[in-house]
Amino acid sequence: MKFLANRSHLAVIAAKFSCGAPRSGAEKGPEAIMKTGLFKEIEEKAKLTVILDELCHPNHGSIVLSDSDVGNMKNAREVSEAAKRISNSVYQQARIGHFVLTLGGDHSIGIGTVSGTTKALRERFPSRDLGVIWIDAHADINTPDTSLSGRLHGMPVAFVSGIAKSAQKGKFDWLEKDHMINLHKFVYIGLRDVDEAEWEIIERYGIKAFSMEDVTKYGVNKIMDLALDHIGSETPIHASYDIDSLDPEWAPSTGFPVCSGLSLDEGLLIARRLHESGNLVALDLVEINPEI
Template identity: 65%
Template sequence: MKFLADGTHLAIIAAKFSCGAPRAGAEKGPEAIMQTGVFQEIATKANLAISFDMLAAEPAPADQTEAKEKEEERLGIGLGLKRPREVSAAVQRVSSAVYRHARRGRFVLTVGGDHSIGAGTVTGTAKALRDRFAGQQQQRQQELGVLWIDAHADINTPETSRSGRFHGMPVAFASGLAPSPQRGVFDWLEPSHRINLRRFVYIGLRDVDEAEKELIARHQVKAFTMEDVNRLGIDKIMDAALDHLGPDTPIHASYDIDSLDPEWAPSTGFPVPAGLSLEEGVRVARRLHESGNLIALDLVEINPDIAPSLLDLTVNAGCRLIKTALGVE
């Protein structure tokens, strides 16, 4: 892959967080994937060295009671977010871990966890690219492109969100649409972390809030819904997506397992019917690999506590997406 300085090393980050979602369980997703042995298979078939960063939630401070959280939110410390300090700290840890590997030119695979971590993964990659190519003539051309494969747009701001849950806001925070950080909550985000929504593409949308639709239209974000996929076919969608990002753009793909139809991925927090088939999801992954521009990948929102009798179906789908994106299937 032409944008990787160290193409022999796969950095895997297990982001065991679910603090941005309304229910627990997604923090167990990384372990469910790892137990399959998929990473050993990838290492053998692709002849890669693999490193693991295991990130998990830290115990809450003794004074971090529910009453204190509500008081923080009332005062604006958390910008209206649920569990503001915990979410900010978790996302920062993910961003720092991704940055550390991406700065060295390694492919970074992050397994979640709820999709809140996407605000950390893409910001870590974006900052690493800017730092790697700082001062070089091609820096502008090598600004990060993002493919967000999801049933949901995740672009609410704290003002538009009805739930206050961060897993519906990572795109807004990563792109700078959310309000300025304040008083210890997301104040680590710098302009160098930001992604450019002109180099951002959605695939698989089918459950989008009205406020999110307005934001997508206002900022001219390229978005392909499932209606588009069904009308045009996944290959034409990928042609258009890759053309929009450009042939010389490094790509970070953030794959929510709920982009797949619940027939293929039932063990997830917010399944939405009429999603991508497994073969369509695999085709997206294959086209990303074939582009030669994929430098980072997320797989999130596998929740072993939901439909546990069908967990193997969901995990196997996730493993197939990972292997295809990495070119070993």
């Protein structure tokens, strides 16, 4: 864990937020995970001190005033504000070398988590770009122009890479150059429900993408070899893990389940390989909706 300065602490950010999705429920994901007693177990067994930061957005559900829709972005102000707060929380923990685990929440919180980690790691290791592994059934790289739904949980990758921009006051204008990832160090795993416009973006920017078809063809171990190889061994890694990457057989409680996903064993193997890389500095677990 050469990119972590402090291995005795685990920062957990509970991002209780679902304004980026069309239905509410994902804001209850963090509570559902915490209620299992997982963090108590981690503290006892791994001898880690858990630092918990619970971020509750006042309009945490997705049913909010529609007057904040901007262009083709639904709940733009709420999502921007929440992502900004999450970004700052992640940044504060990552800059002192803590591992940061963020529990979602819908995937629009990725605008906050990835930007926060990127800024912190860039400060700590100026010569290195952060690597990002996005494990998801969906590519989440629509822009407000290409999105068919206008929902921001389908756009986080576009915002943290600078592909999507919003110059409007109060709507993502807090995102700076220091928050932006290098797409050459970005890898998808598990894709199987991707819009045509998203494939075009992926091709245009030369983004490394492993679909479920690739996982089935080569096996998840080989895919992890290729993914880690692409990112490079001397690179800190942020993994953004969408629960819908798993097959609905294993993870039905999510807003947009897609069939033919990762098996539980494959999902766990990805987590193990991320850990064994020794370079993981941050992890998101998102789109868990206990209401479904």
